[in-house]
Amino acid sequence: MNALALLHAAPTLPCAPFPRRLLSQQDWALLAAHLAAEPGLDLLAMWADPTHIHALFHDPDSADIIPVSTAVEVGLYPALSPARPAAAWFERMIRDLWGHTAADGTDQRPWLDHGHWPATPPLATRPLPNLAAPEPLEFLPFEGEGLHQIAVGPVHAGIIEPGHFRFTCNGETVVRLEIRLGYLHKGTLGLLRGKSPRAAARFAARLSGDSTVAHALAFAHAAEAACAVAAPPRAAHLRAVMAELERLANHLGDIGAIVNDASFPLLQARFAWHREAVLRTAHTCFGHRLMMDAIIPGGCACDLAETGPDAIALLLDTLQTELPGLIRLYDDTASLVDRMQGTGTLTPELAARFAAGGVIGRASARPFDARRIPGYAPYDRLDVTIPQFDHGDVDARVRVRLAELAETTRLLRLLLETLPQGPIALPLPMATAEGIGWSEGFRGDIWHWLRLEGGLITAAFLADPSWRQWPLLEAAIECNIVADFPLCNKSFNCSYSGVDL
Amino acid sequence: MAWRHIARTLLHGPATEPAPPPDASDIGALAARLKSAAFSRLGRSLSLRQVDSGSCNGCELEIQMLGGIVYDLERFGLRFVASPRHADVLLVTGPVTRTMHPALIRTWQATPDPKWVVALGDCAIDGGVFKGSYAISGGIDSALPVDLVIRGCPPTPAAILEGLCTLIEAHARSPLKSR
Numbered sequence: 001m002n003a004l005a006l007l008h009a010a011p012t013l014p015c016a017p018f019p020r021r022l023l024s025q026q027d028w029a030l031l032a033a034h035l036a037a038e039p040g041l042d043l044l045a046m047w048a049d050p051t052h053i054h055a056l057f058h059d060p061d062s063a064d065i066i067p068v069s070t071a072v073e074v075g076l077y078p079a080l081s082p083a084r085p086a087a088a089w090f091e092r093m094i095r096d097l098w099g100h101t102a103a104d105g106t107d108q109r110p111w112l113d114h115g116h117w118p119a120t121p122p123l124a125t126r127p128l129p130n131l132a133a134p135e136p137l138e139f140l141p142f143e144g145e146g147l148h149q150i151a152v153g154p155v156h157a158g159i160i161e162p163g164h165f166r167f168t169c170n171g172e173t174v175v176r177l178e179i180r181l182g183y184l185h186k187g188t189l190g191l192l193r194g195k196s197p198r199a200a201a202r203f204a205a206r207l208s209g210d211s212t213v214a215h216a217l218a219f220a221h222a223a224e225a226a227c228a229v230a231a232p233p234r235a236a237h238l239r240a241v242m243a244e245l246e247r248l249a250n251h252l253g254d255i256g257a258i259v260n261d262a263s264f265p266l267l268q269a270r271f272a273w274h275r276e277a278v279l280r281t282a283h284t285c286f287g288h289r290l291m292m293d294a295i296i297p298g299g300c301a302c303d304l305a306e307t308g309p310d311a312i313a314l315l316l317d318t319l320q321t322e323l324p325g326l327i328r329l330y331d332d333t334a335s336l337v338d339r340m341q342g343t344g345t346l347t348p349e350l351a352a353r354f355a356a357g358g359v360i361g362r363a364s365a366r367p368f369d370a371r372r373i374p375g376y377a378p379y380d381r382l383d384v385t386i387p388q389f390d391h392g393d394v395d396a397r398v399r400v401r402l403a404e405l406a407e408t409t410r411l412l413r414l415l416l417e418t419l420p421q422g423p424i425a426l427p428l429p430m431a432t433a434e435g436i437g438w439s440e441g442f443r444g445d446i447w448h449w450l451r452l453e454g455g456l457i458t459a460a461f462l463a464d465p466s467w468r469q470w471p472l473l474e475a476a477i478e479c480n481i482v483a484d485f486p487l488c489n490k491s492f493n494c495s496y497s498g499v500d501l
Numbered sequence: 502m503a504w505r506h507i508a509r510t511l512l513h514g515p516a517t518e519p520a521p522p523p524d525a526s527d528i529g530a531l532a533a534r535l536k537s538a539a540f541s542r543l544g545r546s547l548s549l550r551q552v553d554s555g556s557c558n559g560c561e562l563e564i565q566m567l568g569g570i571v572y573d574l575e576r577f578g579l580r581f582v583a584s585p586r587h588a589d590v591l592l593v594t595g596p597v598t599r600t601m602h603p604a605l606i607r608t609w610q611a612t613p614d615p616k617w618v619v620a621l622g623d624c625a626i627d628g629g630v631f632k633g634s635y636a637i638s639g640g641i642d643s644a645l646p647v648d649l650v651i652r653g654c655p656p657t658p659a660a661i662l663e664g665l666c667t668l669i670e671a672h673a674r675s676p677l678k679s680r
């Protein structure tokens with residue numbers, strides 16, 4: 001029996017649209033053992049509730065999405081991190097929030113909990129008052145001649161989110177980067193409990209502000225799946241318009257930020273100008289530059305403004321007129337391309353081991369895109385083209401973004417041409433059920449899980465793609481020089497707030 | 502080639518806009534006010550240090566836009582600096598998470614007097630939607646004395662400019678407070 005057979009043979013619990021498998025702890029341990037021999041099965045996320053551990057798998061062969069759970073016994077469960085390195089951060093987070101320990105987990109140090117919370121574990125049934133003084137973070141040990149450490153953060157030099165980067169270097173060369181996050185932990189999962197999906201959507205929309213549309217969408221999908229309601233066709237279309245505008249804005253911002261870190265502000269200025277144009281168009285269309293709270297469970301909070309289609313058409317025309325010239329400028333500037341190529345290379349093997357999604361995966365030969373998963377209206381009728389590059393360096397990640405700008409432009413035009421008429425929202429029934437929702441944000445695949453009782457949320461998890469991307473940044477920077485870190489970091493652009501929960 | 506783009510820019514004039522609709526209708530007027538206030542009061546540029554003490558990053562996105570060619574913050578004599586030791590103003594976003602609390606205080610302590618604190622965004626004012634969470638201590642005033650708040654979730658770049666202008670004007674009228 002292999003891991004997949006084990007999963008398929010397990011009894012299922014109702015969870016829409018993917019039934020949740022329940023494994024005994026022995027079978028879960030067996031699953032962990034099989035996973036080591038079967039690198040193909042992708043681990044997308046892990047989370048917990050007060051009694052169970054949950055994991056979400058993706059089988060690339062059948063394209064199946066498989067949630068699976070096991071009961072925690074005396075505070076313990078068998079670890080998945082020895083077989084799936086991406087599980088390590090999830091296991092540390094699970095212990096900090098729910099108090100369940102992964103037996104034989106590869107890393108037992110705290111993750112989100114830096115020792116400042118009033119009661120721990122905060123999401124356990126009965127958290128205990130935390131009376132201990134916070135202890136300094138413990139970093140991985142290092143030994144070797146001529147090594148030194150550079151500590152950066154949590155407060156960074158730029159206008160970005162806080163986190164701590166600990167570089168171990170040999171001269172200018174980075175030997176190891178260790179990333180420590182958790183500074184932005186706002187207790188979002190706790191705030192979701194006891195609220196209706198409509199009320200809780202505001203928190204999903206603020207998990208990571210740059211992906212507010214994508215997270216609100218995944219959250220709405222999860223709530224709608226649980227309630228067995230589909231958003232009206234017009235709402236699904238409008239949501240896709242918002243999601244593509246968000247992708248456009250972020251890719252433009254990212255490309256500009258990357259070239260700026262290679263000291264080429266001319267291009268950055270143009271890309272930032274186009275980004276501003278997208279934000280203004282979003283404001284014209286939906287009344288908010290980031291389109292925050294425009295998506296609600298059941299549909300959309302607002303319809304497209306009457307002037308919206310023209311504003312978007314003008315935006316796309318302007319972008320399409322200038323973009324080829326900007327790409328040519330990028331290609332023709334040897335000193336710029338030289339900084340990009342061969343810098344921060346992420347091998348396809350490593351990207352696959354971590355099931356990296358989004359731009360990062362697609363730049364390292366992993367064409368996964370959640371818009372291709374069946375049941376994701378209206379993309380199931382749009383035939384989205386997924387760009388793919390194999391060289392995995394900063395340049396590849398820029399080129400994926402450039403290619404996606406073109407594809408997103410095409411999708412936006414198509415969406416506006418085929419915009420159906422009809423209502424933009426439906427009420428949700430007061431359900432007692434579970435649901436999983438997903439969306440493809442500009443960073444990659446987002447997964448939300450909700451459990452409702454009498455229409456109120458009793459447990460939830462919101463998985464940003466950054467969980468499986470941050471650790472790869474640690475790997476990609478190895479053997480690069482410290483001065484190239486900003487470049488690599490911008491080309492990954494992982495979310496801090498999104499994983500700090 | 503780069504020269505072609507530079508030539509086009511020279512021909513077409515700067516992209517920096519005084520009054521782009523819809524949300525920045527008074528940037529031109531604002532610019533004039535800001536410039537005269539900053540120069541008459543300070544006689545030099547004002548340095549801002551941004552600190553994220555728990556934001557969702559939405560506020561950062563809009564602050565970043567200020568540096569772009571559309572808003573061009575530096576024309577007002579305002580600029581972002583990399584260290585609190587070079588800053589006059591701390592522009593703080595987000596609720597204060599309990600985990601960021603010590604780092605925020607240390608950043609403030611590292612900022613030389615006289616200094617001002619601007620709480621930017623609804624979260625920074627009172628915790629925003631995160632009010633009541635176990636993981637936050639509240640708005641910025643739960644950690645630092647706040648001189649000015651800028652509302653919005655997130656505030657638009659125009660609203661941020663407006664707020665910074667208010668800060669400078671207020672201090673132009675009264676003697677500098679030193680904390």
Ligand code: SF4
Nearest residue numbers: 557559622623624654
């Ligand atoms: S005010 Fe709004 S945009 Fe700013 S940090 Fe808070 S939730 Fe995010």
